[in-house]
Amino acid sequence: MSDRGPDSDIRERAVLVGLAPSHAQFEAAEASLDELALLADTAGAEEVERVIQVRETPDTATYLGKGKAREVVELAQALHADAIIFDDELAPAQGRNLEDMAGINPLAPNQLKIIDRTGLILDVFSQHAHSAEGKLQVELAQINYHTPRLRGWSDVMSRLGGGIGTRGPGETKLEVDRRRIRRRLTKLRGDLADVERTRDLKRKSRVRSGVPQISLVGYTNSGKSTLLNALTGAGVLVEDRLFSTLDPTARRLDLPDGRHAVLTDTVGFVKKLPHTLVEAFRSTLEETGSSDLLLHVVDAAQPDPEGQMDAVTKVLGEIGASQIPTILAFNKRDLVSDADAAVLAARHPDAVFISAARGDGLDDLLATLGERVAAARLIVDFEIPFDRGDVRSRLHEEGEVLKETFESDGYRLQVRTSQDVLARFSEFLVDGREAPGPDGV
Ligand SMILES: Nc1nc2c(ncn2[C@@H]2O[C@H](COP(=O)(O)OP(=O)(O)OP(=O)(O)O)[C@@H](O)[C@H]2O)c(=O)[nH]1
Numbered sequence: 393m394s395d396r397g398p399d400s401d402i403r404e405r406a407v408l409v410g411l412a413p414s415h416a417q418f419e420a421a422e423a424s425l426d427e428l429a430l431l432a433d434t435a436g437a438e439e440v441e442r443v444i445q446v447r448e449t450p451d452t453a454t455y456l457g458k459g460k461a462r463e464v465v466e467l468a469q470a471l472h473a474d475a476i477i478f479d480d481e482l483a484p485a486q487g488r489n490l491e492d493m494a495g496i497n498p499l500a501p502n503q504l505k506i507i508d509r510t511g512l513i514l515d516v517f518s519q520h521a522h523s524a525e526g527k528l529q530v531e532l533a534q535i536n537y538h539t540p541r542l543r544g545w546s547d548v549m550s551r552l553g554g555g556i557g558t559r560g561p562g563e564t565k566l567e568v569d570r571r572r573i574r575r576r577l578t579k580l581r582g583d584l585a586d587v588e589r590t591r592d593l594k595r596k597s598r599v600r601s602g603v604p605q606i607s608l609v610g611y612t613n614s615g616k617s618t619l620l621n622a623l624t625g626a627g628v629l630v631e632d633r634l635f636s637t638l639d640p641t642a643r644r645l646d647l648p649d650g651r652h653a654v655l656t657d658t659v660g661f662v663k664k665l666p667h668t669l670v671e672a673f674r675s676t677l678e679e680t681g682s683s684d685l686l687l688h689v690v691d692a693a694q695p696d697p698e699g700q701m702d703a704v705t706k707v708l709g710e711i712g713a714s715q716i717p718t719i720l721a722f723n724k725r726d727l728v729s730d731a732d733a734a735v736l737a738a739r740h741p742d743a744v745f746i747s748a749a750r751g752d753g754l755d756d757l758l759a760t761l762g763e764r765v766a767a768a769r770l771i772v773d774f775e776i777p778f779d780r781g782d783v784r785s786r787l788h789e790e791g792e793v794l795k796e797t798f799e800s801d802g803y804r805l806q807v808r809t810s811q812d813v814l815a816r817f818s819e820f821l822v823d824g825r826e827a828p829g830p831d832g833v
């Protein structure tokens with residue numbers, strides 16, 4: 393089994409399972425399973441069958457109704473499937489009951505695995521984590537997810553079999569008992585805090601000196617990295633896969649009026665984004681939450697672009713970024729009919745239509761970015777000597793003071809304010825480095 397996975401020719405076979413709360417929502421459940429199939433594909437498994445049950449709420453014990461659950465297990469066994477993948481996060485008890493139903497015996501290899509959407513997403517993340525920070529973040533999320541689901545030592549061992557739903561980012565995986573897991577958690581949190589501190593220092597040195605910070609946000613696979621590359625020549629990895637990008641990349645963006653900004657590409661969002669991932673990626677997401685402007689990239693060629701937009705808006709709310717001014721860019725215009733584009737344009741009159749891959753519409757987008765940057769209120773740091781209380785109180789009046797500390801040589805204020813105020817008090821701005829050059833941060 394350990395030779396299975398995305399880099400191997402042997403693909404696992406999975407039965408996908410979803411719920412539709414009513415017949416009217418059957419189509420949405422289908423679409424969600426299409427996405428689950430993509431996630432499974434990225435993780436190294438192919439769909440051999442899918443089952444959707446119409447049911448108002450999940451069964452607390454078995455997710456599907458008991459009879460249906462048994463049917464699905466028998467179906468999977470008849471199809472010689474390796475896994476049943478559920479389109480929601482299963483409660484630990486639901487997972488255990490379903491495993492029991494499938495006759496899962498930790499000591500017998502090659503049996504039917506019960507996997508849920510969260511486990512699958514974590515699996516994809518663990519494959520795509522490259523940086524030290526990304527690996528730590530994913531491992532933290534995985535341990536938090538798996539620990540309440542462990543059934544004992546032999547179970548831990550059985551999960552080392554490999555294949556989808558079992559991969560970890562490092563060598564440590566879950567080959568440890570609970571005490572060692574706790575120790576590992578403490579260590580991970582410490583290591584992550586160290587990495588975050590280093591990154592935070594770098595960020596502080598550039599962010600607050602008046603260079604506008606723009607973050608790309610959007611559903612996974614919408615074309616964020618393609619757009620970063622097209623606008624800045626960044627050379628970030630672009631793939632037709634979900635969650636290609638986990639680590640943030642920042643590049644200098646030159647605007648038409650001669651200004652410049654910093655544009656950051658970061659992790660994409662998905663419907664039902666596991667909470668444990670939002671927690672683990674908190675520092676990455678906070679960086680998005682402290683941007684001056686968001687550039688929301690939407691794949692306009694998706695069957696339901698607005699459903700994906702809603703999922704993005706929801707995560708932005710969770711990370712405290714809903715108040716940040718946002719430019720909406722409908723991407724992949726080359727794949728969309730004029731009629732469909734017209735419908736979207738009518739509903740979102742301020743949106744810009746682009747094809748990041750072909751370079752279409754980028755001049756328009758840059759012009760819009762330029763205007764919005766010029767009008768944006770920026771978050772900046774001021775350093776004010778103690779004898780300039782007048783400046784300090786003017787900033788309190790004219791800006792929104794986000795943070796204030798007293799240093800040895802004066803007040804330090806972080807303020808969200810207009811560029812006109814910023815210009816008037818520019819002599820008190822904290823010296824920051826210029827925006828990053830082509831090599832980024
Ligand atoms: N046809 C077409 N394809 C595009 C366009 N922009 C991006 N793509 C394709 O869409 C896929 C995803 O692009 P990425 O730039 O990796 O998307 P992303 O939003 O960074 O995705 P993640 O990092 O995985 O969240 C790739 O196969 C791109 O080539 C476009 O304008 N038109």
Ligand SMILES: [Mg+2]
Nearest residue numbers: 616617636637
């Ligand atoms: Mg990307």
